[in-house]
Amino acid sequence: MHGIHDIGGMHGIGPIAPEENEPVFHEEWEGRAFGLFGATYVFAGYTVDEFRHAIEHIEPAHYLESSYYEHWLFAFEALLIKRGIVTREELDARVALLRKEAE
Amino acid sequence: MLLTADIVPVVLATGATARVNKRVAPRFRVGDRVRVRNHNPLTHTRLPGYLRGKRGIVETDYGVFAFPDTHAHGLGDKAQHCYSVRFTAREVWGATASERDTLRVDVFDDYLDLD
Secondary structure (H helix, E strand, O other): OOOOOOOOOOOOOOOOOOOOOOOOOOOOHHHHHHHHHHHHHHHHHHHHHHHHHHOOOHHHHHHHHHOHHHHHHHHHHHHHHHOOOOOHHHHHHHHHHHHHHHH | OOOOOOHHHHHHHHOOOOOOOOOOOOOOOOOOOOEEOOOOOOOOOOOHHHHOOOEEEEEEEEEOOHHHHHHHHOOOOEEEEEEEEEEHHHHHHOOOOOOOOEEEEEEHHEEEEEO
């Protein structure tokens, strides 16, 4: 799939700026997203290739604006919905609840 | 299957390897001149678009791995060799690239033809 993820060699995106003393995770939730990979990989039974392909389906503008672990989160949601383990409605309801709690 | 605490170390140590323990004949040898196929599927591939049609030289044979293009779609591992192929920067990026630079890319057997 020749999508926005296949960015190698593209011009005009600016230099790569490595962060000094970069932490393993920038936010606590990123660590949990990392843990979710092992859990969902075993539980939902997908391959790392199917996981990567799920990430390739992120809408191009959103792909560029979102972080590495947001891409993972998108793939978890897509694959768990695909397997019928959760529904889109359940996910939306959970997000709405968390949003309400945060307010 | 659930990821329980006792199997976490095993999964972390081995869970992500794509190496396949099968005997498959390589179609290429180290030193072979190869040309990347114009492989551009709508489905998953690990071939970077910038390599399509480019010529390079096989530098290392890593052994046998699951083929991502089929593995991503539940079509089996289609086990095959994966190679490090060396390309000149000029070949890949054109005349404005450095004359001295080269790049090495991991390329699956199915992406290549003999040049």
